[in-house]
Amino acid sequence: MYLKVKLPWNVIIPAENLDQKGLILQRSIIIRLLDDFACRKATKDLGYYLAVSSLECIGEGKVRQYSGDVLFPVVFNGVTFKLFRGEILEGVVHKVLKHGVFLRCGPVENVYLSHLKMPDYKYVPGENPVFMNDKLSKIGKDVSARFIVIGTKRLEADREFQVLVSLEGDFLGPIS
Amino acid sequence: MSGEEEENAAELKIGDEFLKAKCLMNCEVSFILEHKYEQLRHMSEDPLNQVSQVFEKSLQYVKRFSRYKNPDAVRQVREILSRYQLTEFELCVLGNLCPETVEEAIAMVPSMKTKGRGLDEEAIEKMLNDLSLIKTFE
Numbered sequence: 609m610y611l612k613v614k615l616p617w618n619v620i621i622p623a624e625n626l627d628q629k630g631l632i633l634q635r636s637i638i639i640r641l642l643d644d645f646a647c648r649k650a651t652k653d654l655g656y657y658l659a660v661s662s663l664e665c666i667g668e669g670k671v672r673q674y675s676g677d678v679l680f681p682v683v684f685n686g687v688t689f690k691l692f693r694g695e696i697l698e699g700v701v702h703k704v705l706k707h708g709v710f711l712r713c714g715p716v717e718n719v720y721l722s723h724l725k726m727p728d729y730k731y732v733p734g735e736n737p738v739f740m741n742d743k744l745s746k747i748g749k750d751v752s753a754r755f756i757v758i759g760t761k762r763l764e765a766d767r768e769f770q771v772l773v774s775l776e777g778d779f780l781g782p783i784s
Numbered sequence: 785m786s787g788e789e790e791e792n793a794a795e796l797k798i799g800d801e802f803l804k805a806k807c808l809m810n811c812e813v814s815f816i817l818e819h820k821y822e823q824l825r826h827m828s829e830d831p832l833n834q835v836s837q838v839f840e841k842s843l844q845y846v847k848r849f850s851r852y853k854n855p856d857a858v859r860q861v862r863e864i865l866s867r868y869q870l871t872e873f874e875l876c877v878l879g880n881l882c883p884e885t886v887e888e889a890i891a892m893v894p895s896m897k898t899k900g901r902g903l904d905e906e907a908i909e910k911m912l913n914d915l916s917l918i919k920t921f922e
Contacts, residue, residue: 609876610813610846612806646836656838658813659820687808687816689842694793696877696892698849714845715838752848754881757793778891779883 609695610714611688613654614664616681617641621669623676637666637680645686649767655690656715656769689714691757691771698754698783699773701747704737709747711755711773718770721747721755725774745782753782796871796895807872809879811850811858817843851882857918864914869902871895878911882919886912 619640642660650656667681691697691713699713708722723731729739729747738748747753755773762769775781791797808816821843824835835843852858865875874893883889886908890896896903 609873610808610810611802612808649836649838656842658838658842659817661816687813689838690802692793692798692802693791694795694797696793696881698881700848712841712845715841717841779888 609690609692609697610658611654611690612661613686613688614683615654615686616683617644619644619680619682620672621678621680623678626678634663634666637682638663641682641684650762650769652762654688656688658687658689658715661685661687689716691716691719691760691769693757693759695757696754696777696780697757698752701749701751701753704739704748706731706733706737709739711753713771716769716771718768719755719773720771721753721773721775725758725772725776727776729775747782751782752784754780756780793873794894795898796873798873802873803871805872807876809850809858809861809876810846811852811861811879813842814846814850815855815858817846849880851880852918860918861915864918865911868907868911878915882915883912884916 619637621636621640625636641663645657645660648657662685664683664685669678669680671678697713699711699719701709702712702717703710706723708720708724708726710717711719711721713719723729723739726739726747728741729745730741732738732740736748738746740746753775755775756777757771758774759772760769761771791799796803817839820839821835852861861879862875865878870878874895877893878889881892883892886905889908889912895901896908
């Protein structure tokens, strides 16, 4: 789910970015914020950080004692993406393995659908392996599918989320 | 796997802050990201270098999974769905998945059927009918 969030943030401007009068342009703060934001990638609470929409306010700058950098507390509006357990969404298959497939959903690459969670689908090996059921419905590369999220895990090291999904439920499965 | 507080979107157990949060449908995000991308295009020669992977993948995703392409249609969808007592989360799931029958709608958003919600099948049917009219004129 895409979320519209209002976030407090501390933007730190290095001392050398201050102009002669020791002033910071609002622009420098915004650019700094955008850079910080882009590096963040994802947090456990709000999911993936997507974009900054607008700046709500910029607080008074405080000079940091030892570095001479200036810290500006800001509040901004942004968009994030978070997957919730129990949520139903659609995604695209990008990798097919013997035991399941990986889907792409929003910015998340590691959405895993195990063969155990694909009722009645069986692995069909070959140059373009697919999972297929009796009705010849296929789940293979580039197929879009609707699934339910059964679990999410944050991987600290990669700053990414690993997501487990299932097709067990009504109206779930490949979509044309 | 995170089972803290037994998160379950199907029962709207997503945490207080998310129940009150503003959610965005894929088609709405598509406009926001495309607009941002255009802004970057005017500011630099290589806009793709300026956006994060998260942005790029999201843009690809929402373009592919937007059911409504016209900005007026998107506004109407939100307007129609807002008339029913839905949380932002439920509203966006419906706007994204566009269920065609009442049965499908309830399967996508089971929380609608919770007791005391006041969303009976008749109301859901009317909602889906209103939505289908937008699709016709898109």
